[in-house]
Amino acid sequence: MNWEKLLSLKRFGDTEKRLRIDQDETRLGFEVDYDRIIFSDSFRSLQDKTQVVPLSKTDFVHTRLTHSLEVSVVARSLGRIVGKYLIGKYPILIEKGYQANDFGAIVAAAALSHDIGNPPFGHSGEKSIGEYFKSGNGNKFKAQLNEKQWQDLIDFEGNANGFKILTETKNNIIGGLRLSYATLGTFMKYPKESLPKKPTQNIIDKKYGVFQSDKKFFEEVASELGLPKLRKDNHLAYMRHPLAFLVEAADDICYTIIDFEDGINLGLISEDYALEYLINLVRDNINTKKYHSLQNTKDRISYLRALAIGNLIQEAASVFIDNEEPILEGNFQISLLEKCKYEAQINDIIKLSVEKIYQSKDVVEKEIAGYQIIADLLDVFITAINNTYNHSPSNYDKLIMLLLPDKYKVIDDDLYVRILNVCNLISNFSDGNAILLHKKIKGIDLV
Numbered sequence: 001m002n003w004e005k006l007l008s009l010k011r012f013g014d015t016e017k018r019l020r021i022d023q024d025e026t027r028l029g030f031e032v033d034y035d036r037i038i039f040s041d042s043f044r045s046l047q048d049k050t051q052v053v054p055l056s057k058t059d060f061v062h063t064r065l066t067h068s069l070e071v072s073v074v075a076r077s078l079g080r081i082v083g084k085y086l087i088g089k090y091p092i093l094i095e096k097g098y099q100a101n102d103f104g105a106i107v108a109a110a111a112l113s114h115d116i117g118n119p120p121f122g123h124s125g126e127k128s129i130g131e132y133f134k135s136g137n138g139n140k141f142k143a144q145l146n147e148k149q150w151q152d153l154i155d156f157e158g159n160a161n162g163f164k165i166l167t168e169t170k171n172n173i174i175g176g177l178r179l180s181y182a183t184l185g186t187f188m189k190y191p192k193e194s195l196p197k198k199p200t201q202n203i204i205d206k207k208y209g210v211f212q213s214d215k216k217f218f219e220e221v222a223s224e225l226g227l228p229k230l231r232k233d234n235h236l237a238y239m240r241h242p243l244a245f246l247v248e249a250a251d252d253i254c255y256t257i258i259d260f261e262d263g264i265n266l267g268l269i270s271e272d273y274a275l276e277y278l279i280n281l282v283r284d285n286i287n288t289k290k291y292h293s294l295q296n297t298k299d300r301i302s303y304l305r306a307l308a309i310g311n312l313i314q315e316a317a318s319v320f321i322d323n324e325e326p327i328l329e330g331n332f333q334i335s336l337l338e339k340c341k342y343e344a345q346i347n348d349i350i351k352l353s354v355e356k357i358y359q360s361k362d363v364v365e366k367e368i369a370g371y372q373i374i375a376d377l378l379d380v381f382i383t384a385i386n387n388t389y390n391h392s393p394s395n396y397d398k399l400i401m402l403l404l405p406d407k408y409k410v411i412d413d414d415l416y417v418r419i420l421n422v423c424n425l426i427s428n429f430s431d432g433n434a435i436l437l438h439k440k441i442k443g444i445d446l447v
Contacts, residue, residue, distance in 0.1 A: 001328045003090055005226035006241060007098060007106070007182050012167065012175030012217070021097030030105035033183040034072075037113045040177060041428070042165045043068075046115060048430035050122035050370075051259070062262055064115050067254060072112040074313060075250035079107030081317040082246060086324070103243065109179070110186035111247045117162025119427040120434045121370030128371040129156040129423055132378050141419060149416040151194040152211050153423070159189055159209045161427050164420075167217055171407045185225045185241035188218075189248055192230070192237035202333040203248075204230065204240050213417055228330060239330035242320075249316040249336040252346075256337075257308050260349050263357040264301055271297045277352065278304035280345045281311060315340040373438045374426060380441050381422045385411055389418065400441070 009018035009029045023029055037043050046064035062070075083103025087093055119125030132138045133153040142150055152160070166184065167176040179187075190209035198205050210218040215236060222238045230237035260277070263269040279286065282304055294300045316336045323339070326332045337346055357363065384400035387393040389411050393401070401409070408425050412418050429437065439445050 001226050001228065001239065001242065001330070003086060003093060004096060005224070006185065006243070007093075007102065008180065008185075008224050010181045010224055011178045013178070019097070020102070023097065028102070028105060029180050030102055030109060030183060033109040033177075033179045034105065034112060036177045036179065037109060037116070037166075040116075042116050043113070045428055045430045045433075048432045049115075049118065049120055050125075050431055051262075062258060064118060067258070068112055068115050070258060071114060071247075071250045071254045072108045074253055074309065075111035075247055076104040076108035077313050078246040078250055078317050078320075079104035079243065081313070082243075082320050085321050089324075106180075106182050106186050107243050107246045107250070109183045110243070111250050113162060113166060113187055114189070114247055114251055115158065115162070117160065117165050117427060118158035119156075119161075119374065120429050120431040121367060121374070124367040124370050125374060125427070126156050126158050128374040129378065129426070130154050131371065132375045136375055137379050138382070138419075141415065145416050146212075148193060148195050149212050151197065152416075153419065155194055155197070155208070156423060157190075157194070157208055158427070159207060160194075160211045160214070161424060163188065163210055163218065164214050164424060165428075167214065171410075181221050181224045182241075182243075184221050185227065186243040186247055188221070188238075188241060189244050191218075191222060191227065191240055191244075193235065196235055200333075202230075203335055204237065204333075210236070211420060213420060230330070242324070242327045245320060245327060245332070245336050246316070249312075249320075252335060252337045253309055253312045253316065256346055256349055256353075257305055257312070259357065260353050261301055261305050263353060265298065266357075268356045268360055269352065271301075273352065274301060275304070277345070277349050278308055280348070281342055282307040285311065312337070312340070312342065312346075315342060370431075370434075373434055376438055376441070377426050377429075377434065378422060381425065382419055385418055385422060386415075389413075403437070 007020070009020060009023070011018070018029065043065075046068055049064035051062040051064050051067045080100055080103060083100035086103065087098065087100045119129060121128070130153070133141065133150075138153065141153075145153070163184075165176065166179055166187065169175055188209050190204055190207045192204060192208050193210055193212065193215065194208040219236070225241060227238040227241060230239055260269070260274070264271065264274045278301070286304075286307060291300065291303060294303060319336045319339050320327065323332050337343065340346075380400055381404075384393065384397040387397045388401055405425070408421055412421065426434070
């Protein structure tokens with residue numbers, strides 16, 4: 001892989017090459033990507049989607065929206081640090097017009113959209129869609145789909161759904177948001193299809209990043225960026241865009257530290273535990289006098305959180321810079337934080353968060369409710385769409401069809417596409433919208 005190709009400004013439908021040196025510095029192409037994402041309907045729906053505590057109305061608990069914005073800020077810093085190093089190492093990039101901040105803009109945009117495909121109710125939302133097909137009413141479709149299409153459904157993946165949202169042509173909106181290929185490549189955290197499932201320990205094989213319906217454009221992006229194919233068989237898999245490691249690191253930093261902070265603010269983790277664990281990340285640069293002058297828990301935690309994030313940004317950037325050549329060669333197969341000097345401390349925090357936050361009674365109870373809501377919505381919409389396609393809708397189906405947004409009213413001939421479109425529709429719902437719609441179709445609380 002080489003950086004000039006990896007920084008491609010090309011967008012869907014371009015017939016001429018976009019050169020960095022010709023870009024308007026007041027509205028750089030990579031910054032346009034950020035703007036298009038932040039003004040999109042799918043991004044706005046993240047304001048009412050679960051991050052840690054499902055359905056929480058507490059003002060200091062993060063939603064997917066605030067999480068995505070924070071990840072983007074961290075990613076921008078990582079990109080700029082790495083960009084400064086790369087611009088110095090490869091003078092040809094300067095000749096072509098690239099600047100250090102370009103890397104920050106690309107990584108910030110990709111990070112901003114990293115959760116855009118996630119369903120309501122947190123990570124249990126993905127699992128609940130998969131369970132509907134694996135062991136629920138959706139299992140009846142298995143015999144009518146091929147192996148990879150079925151795997152897409154039973155292992156429904158927010159990353160693949162995110163690529164679909166960012167790139168899919170619908171209702172004559174060609175190419176979705178039409179982001180630069182550099183940003184799309186950086187977004188592609190797991191550049192492979194759903195099968196084979198976890199064939200290696202390579203970080204790329206942890207999940208998958210493209211549905212069968214979107215493979216053609218996925219391959220076009222990978223080809224333009226010069227991402228080498230990872231396998232020689234018929235299973236689609238590419239080496240990761242190097243900047244995807246920075247998006248992953250930004251996400252890892254934020255959910256490790258900020259989810260932990262949410263748990264503290266909610267009273268799920270005691271202050272004594274919290275201070276001990278966070279101080280282990282910042283011992284080298286904590287200002288003890290300033291720390292002891294802070295009067296309350298929230299201020300002390302905020303101070304330690306800021307120091308911890310700063311330390312992890314510097315550490316992740318250093319790991320990337322030290323391993324830039326193996327990353328370019330596709331020989332770096334773990335996340336950046338797995339190789340940093342704080343790995344043990346990070347693992348300690350994650351272990352405590354799992355025990356005290358993610359498995360807390362409040363979280364579990366609300367995730368259970370999310371499972372039922374998503375299963376019911378899938379059942380109702382898939383039935384209505386399939387019956388309409390087969391010219392046998394009931395009166396109830398006709399009413400349900402009236403609830404569909406216009407862009408989902410075009411019914412595809414392909415069963416897999418019809419089902420996937422319903423999954424995409426429900427994934428776009430916020431937690432609140434999903435709950436409200438579920439109450440409507442169940443006749444709950446209607447006067």
